[in-house]
Amino acid sequence: MAGNLIFFPLLLLLLLLHLHSTSSDPDPIQDFCIPDPGPSPLLITHLSTYPCKNPSNATAADFTFSGARSPSKPSPDTGFAGLSVTPSLFPALHTLGMSFARADFEPGGVNPPHYHPRATETALVLEGKIYSGFVDSGGRLFAKVITKGEVMVFPKAMVHFQMNVGESPAVIFGSFNGENPGVVRVPATVFGAGIKEELLEKAFGLSRKEIERLERRFGRKEVEL
Structure with missing residues (x-):
């Protein structure tokens, strides 16, 4: 009987540790894995089926991305444009457990309420003045205006939003602790x-x-149906 009293709490602890360890992207088993699709198109749903490029053939160019330097054209409806950079766009991110995004706002532009089901996000303001916040599972709102150099974090799966409340364009750089955070x-x-x-x-x-x-x-x- 005493043995069972020790065994079951230990089993519960191991189960909780397992659930925690599987709640995010798995740890890589090598330094990096740049998918090598050959003549086939590189699709995110098929990344894991491609072999890794031979590390001896990798160059610094494989690990750099310049596509986020310039702003995207904002939507006429929201005054917002977002560029999501995942391994399908930047293959070197594959197996590294992260991705990032650039968001551009016209004055008054809005990134409507949304959430990322598979990742937590940190949002760094590069330019401008952004009203930014999220709502937790109890319905409590956490929101404030953040400016250049400030960061706000949006916990995984929490509904969040952003709005440019300044008089000039604003830019945000977002990073995610998952290579395919998803967006709803x-x-x-x-x-x-x-x-x-x-x-x-x-x-x-x-x-x-x-x-x-x-x-x-x-x-x-x-x-x-």
């Missing part, structure tokens, strides 16, 4: 996925006309 955009997911209008009416207290307007804005998708 709340407005487009709720009103653009084809959820039944009756449900949305009751959930949000909106009229059918308001629901239809939002569905047109976010591009409702019809799905065959």
Whole structure:
């Protein structure tokens, strides 16, 4: 009986440690692994099937990326543009357990509420003045205006947002502790996925006309069941 009292807490501890160890990208088993697709296109869903480039053939150019130097053209609807840099765009990131993004905002530009299901994000303001925040699972809001040189962290899977509240363009550099963090955009997911209008009416207290307007804005998708 005494042995069981010791065994079960130990088993529970080992289980918790295992769950923690598998909750993020696995540790690499070599210095790096630059996928070598040969003549095939490099697709993120197939990265793990490609052999690694021979390390002796790697060069400094493999580990540098210049695609985030220039701003992207912001959307006319939100005044926001984002460039997500994952291993599909920068292969050297493969197996390193991280990725990054550049976000550009026009004055008044908004990065609408969204979340990353597989990674925590840190957001560094390079230029401008950004109202930035997230909402935790208890509905508590953590938000403030951050400026050049300041960083805010968004815990994994927490809904967060950003808005340029300055009078000039703003730039943010985001980094993620996962090579494929994913993104779920709340407005487009709720009103653009084809959820039944009756449900949305009751959930949000909106009229059918308001629901239809939002569905047109976010591009409702019809799905065959």
